[in-house]
Amino acid sequence: MPDLDYRQLEILDKMGIDIWRLRHRQSGENAAQADNLADNLADNPADDRIDDDAEADSKSVEQLIEPKSAIALERQPELTVDALNTLDNVAMEINRCQRCQLHATRIKAVPGVGSLQAQWMFIGEAPGQNEDQQGLPFVGRAGQLLDAMIAALRMQRSGVFIANVIKCRPPANRDPVPEEIAECEPYLHRQLALVKPKVIVALGRISAQALLKTSESLGSLRGKVHQYGPSNTPLVITYHPAYLLRSPQQKSKSWEDLLLAKSVVDSILHEN
Ligand code: URA
Numbered sequence: 001m002p003d004l005d006y007r008q009l010e011i012l013d014k015m016g017i018d019i020w021r022l023r024h025r026q027s028g029e030n031a032a033q034a035d036n037l038a039d040n041l042a043d044n045p046a047d048d049r050i051d052d053d054a055e056a057d058s059k060s061v062e063q064l065i066e067p068k069s070a071i072a073l074e075r076q077p078e079l080t081v082d083a084l085n086t087l088d089n090v091a092m093e094i095n096r097c098q099r100c101q102l103h104a105t106r107i108k109a110v111p112g113v114g115s116l117q118a119q120w121m122f123i124g125e126a127p128g129q130n131e132d133q134q135g136l137p138f139v140g141r142a143g144q145l146l147d148a149m150i151a152a153l154r155m156q157r158s159g160v161f162i163a164n165v166i167k168c169r170p171p172a173n174r175d176p177v178p179e180e181i182a183e184c185e186p187y188l189h190r191q192l193a194l195v196k197p198k199v200i201v202a203l204g205r206i207s208a209q210a211l212l213k214t215s216e217s218l219g220s221l222r223g224k225v226h227q228y229g230p231s232n233t234p235l236v237i238t239y240h241p242a243y244l245l246r247s248p249q250q251k252s253k254s255w256e257d258l259l260l261a262k263s264v265v266d267s268i269l270h271e272n
Pocket of ligand 1: 124125126127128131136137138139142164242
């Protein structure tokens with residue numbers, strides 16, 4: 001197991017791994033919670049090694065979290081950062097996030113859904129009322145139109161990744177404020193690093209401006225391939241589906257944007 005740096009330690013800390021280990025050993029009532037996390041870890045192929053390597057790696061894990069939970073560490077599985085940093089685990093962190101004030105008014109956080117193999121990532125602005133209730137992105141009428149846009153590209157919702165710039169609903173659907181966007185951005189970066197899409201499609205002005213950290217108009221941002229995030233993922237801007245519901249005459253322009261995004265994906269696939 002490699003040495004863990006500050007960020008990796010933070011991930012362990014945020015996930016409450018030490019607490020979970022103690023509870024797993026000491027309390028039957030928390031067994032379900034422990035099983036949940038175990039299931040999530042089991043999703044990662046790196047975990048195939050968990051039981052085999054338990055003895056060998058117990059010392060390095062112990063160094064991480066002693067003395068609080070040294071009691072629980074005799075037979076620790078290997079907790080590699082890759083194993084911890086799955087989409088499910090990012091979602092778990094989002095679900096209990098309290099980094100900004102939106103946690104106080106949300107019903108459910110909305111981490112995002114989709115495939116780890118997705119080549120396309122669609123990023124909206126923020127959950128609305130339906131999304132807040134269901135914990136899923138784009139489930140209302142705008143979501144139905146987004147599904148139709150995805151279908152027009154000969155894909156399915158389950159084959160792409162759909163998320164929002166911020167993961168919790170702002171009260172009365174107000175625009176997200178810069179602090180909320182900044183606090184949430186690390187989650188998006190982690191989702192991006194895991195999914196590694198070939199293209200991002202930003203849905204609407206708020207999403208585009210937040211991702212590009214600009215106040216330029218949507219009109220001036222459309223029609224070009226931008227880049228986003230630590231890995232400079234190609235980013236194409238289009239209209240928000242809710243806007244297209246109100247202004248269906250703009251659908252043809254949105255289709256042009258999607259074709260631009262498709263040309264990006266096709267050219268990357270062609271290169272490889
Ligand atoms: N609008 C968004 O921007 N995101 C959603 O998830 C739903 C509506």
